[in-house]
Amino acid sequence: MKTKVKKIFSLAAVTVAAGVALTACAGRKQGGSGNSSDSAKHSIALITDTAGVNDNSFNQSAWQGFKDYGKEHDLKRGRNGYQYFQSSGAADFEPNFDQASKAGYQTIFGIGYSLKDAVSAAAKKYPKKNFVIVDEVIKGQKNVASANFRSEQASYLAGVVAATETKTNTIGFIGGAHGDIIDLFDAGFTRGVHDQAKKLGKKITLLNQYVGDFKSADKEKAIARSMYAKKADIIFHASGLAGNGLFQEAKAINQDRPADKKVWAIGVDSDQSYLGNYKTKDGKKDNFVMTSVITGVDIATKDISDRAYQGKFPGGQNLVYGLKTDGVSIKRGKVSAKAWKYSRDARQDIINGKIKVPLHPAK
Numbered sequence: 001m002k003t004k005v006k007k008i009f010s011l012a013a014v015t016v017a018a019g020v021a022l023t024a025c026a027g028r029k030q031g032g033s034g035n036s037s038d039s040a041k042h043s044i045a046l047i048t049d050t051a052g053v054n055d056n057s058f059n060q061s062a063w064q065g066f067k068d069y070g071k072e073h074d075l076k077r078g079r080n081g082y083q084y085f086q087s088s089g090a091a092d093f094e095p096n097f098d099q100a101s102k103a104g105y106q107t108i109f110g111i112g113y114s115l116k117d118a119v120s121a122a123a124k125k126y127p128k129k130n131f132v133i134v135d136e137v138i139k140g141q142k143n144v145a146s147a148n149f150r151s152e153q154a155s156y157l158a159g160v161v162a163a164t165e166t167k168t169n170t171i172g173f174i175g176g177a178h179g180d181i182i183d184l185f186d187a188g189f190t191r192g193v194h195d196q197a198k199k200l201g202k203k204i205t206l207l208n209q210y211v212g213d214f215k216s217a218d219k220e221k222a223i224a225r226s227m228y229a230k231k232a233d234i235i236f237h238a239s240g241l242a243g244n245g246l247f248q249e250a251k252a253i254n255q256d257r258p259a260d261k262k263v264w265a266i267g268v269d270s271d272q273s274y275l276g277n278y279k280t281k282d283g284k285k286d287n288f289v290m291t292s293v294i295t296g297v298d299i300a301t302k303d304i305s306d307r308a309y310q311g312k313f314p315g316g317q318n319l320v321y322g323l324k325t326d327g328v329s330i331k332r333g334k335v336s337a338k339a340w341k342y343s344r345d346a347r348q349d350i351i352n353g354k355i356k357v358p359l360h361p362a363k
Contacts, residue, residue: 035080042073044305045105046084047096049112051214051241053084057269058240058297062111062134064270065301072302073309079103093118101126107308109134109301113181119144130313132304134297135181137318145314147300150322151181152188152357153350154293155238157330157343158266159192161291162234163204164339165264172207172227172235176214176242180360185238185268185293187361195355196342207232208361211242220245228253228263234290236266243268247275250288254278259286264334267292271331291333296321324351 035043046066048059066082075081083105085096093115100108101122107130110119116136123131123144130143137146162171173189175182190206197204207227211219220242227235228249235250237243246265254262259280267273267289276289300321307314321327332340349355 034076035078037080039075039080040104041106042075042309043080043105043107044069044082044301044308045100045103045108046082046301047093047100047108047110047115047118048084048087049114050087050089051112052086052088055241056272056275057243058135058295059084059111061270061295061297062109062301065298065305068298069302069305069309072306087115090114094121097122098125101129106130107132107305107313109304111135111297113179130308130315132301134300140316142315143313144316145304146318147297147304148318148320149184149295149297149300149328150320150357151184151238151293151295151328152191152359153323154295154328154330155185155188155236156192156195156350156355156357157346158236158291158293159189159194160196160343160346161330161335161339162189162236162266163193163196163202164200164342165290165336166202166204166234168231168233169202170205170207170231170233172209172224172232174220174223174227174235174237174239174243174246175208175210176239177212178210182210182238183360185236187358189236190361191358192346195346199342211239214240214242216242217245217248221249224249232263234264234266236268236293238268238293240269243272244275247272247289250276251278254280254286254288256281258282259284262286262288264288264290266290267331269293269295269297273331273333287334289333291335292331294329294331296327296329299325299327323347 053059053063070082085100109132111134113136119131119133120138123141132145134147138144193206209223224246237246250263250265272292273289276287280286
């Protein structure tokens with residue numbers, strides 16, 4: 001049977017958040033943490049993007065890596081240990097880097113591509129400090145390391161799972177804002193759906209729409225409602241905090257229908273299965289998160305922090321984390337044995353170079 005995957009695009013208007021006043025990190029009291037002054041050279045700080053450290057996504061995963069680092073090296077949160085500085089808007093980025101640097105933190109991470117300019121500026125201003133940009137590349141600065149992820153690889157696996165599991169043959173993808181990073185998720189997922197549909201002889205419609213930012217959960221909720229109404233039974237999001245809207249809509253739908261008719265969501269960046277807990281129409285506990293595409297930001301932040309701890313900070317390098325090093329992955333979640341096997345086979349084919357996953361969606 002000839003297979004066709006139809007991709008439907010609709011771009012929401014992009015909103016630009018206005019800068020707001022500086023918001024200091026959640027732990028202002030950075031002294032008295034129990035860390036010795038000798039540990040200052042091993043101290044690390046995290047500057048969040050505007051989604052914040054509890055975004056159920058990138059920043060939260062990065063912070064988990066910090067906590068793992070602190071536990072392994074017996075460092076506590078606070079001065080001479082590890083800490084985060086919350087950014088409420090783009091105007092907070094550079095002041096937060098100043099604050100972290102002046103507070104004595106040695107290795108300072110900027111989480112998200114939107115912090116690229118702030119990381120570069122801070123690295124020039126504080127040449128004896130180590131800086132890291134996550135999800136971007138900064139070249140030509142010896143005290144800056146870059147950390148990036150083969151998110152297209154894990155997204156491909158999610159596409160394989162979705163194409164195998166769909167009962168309606170309609171699947172959705174919701175992105176945050178257009179850019180090279182979200183392109184990885186979009187392109188990988190789309191190709192995974194396409195390739196698996198071809199393998200299974202299915203004709204699948206892929207709905208594709210963008211929120212325009214990474215915070216507007218209400219917009220994403222409306223997009224999800226529209227996609228589910230068009231018979232999509234599985235939706236994958238790569239939209240940061242806005243993704244809460246997808247989970248809200250899936251929960252609202254599933255609470256009013258039988259468990260065998262439920263709609264599904266696929267999480268992103270961290271294991272978002274806990275966002276899928278709900279009670280069915282007959283009062284039974286259930287979950288609608290099929291799987292999550294994991295971006296190992298925690299693996300990257302801990303790895304780079306460990307290297308700095310050992311006096312081997314990878315300044316000037318771009319470290320890329322993919323399937324081969326478990327820097328990206330998908331969770332087993334509610335995936336059937338059949339779909340999981342397909343995904344594991346695809347994983348090995350990607351690692352072996354038999355499958356080449358695109359970095360950008362087809363135009």
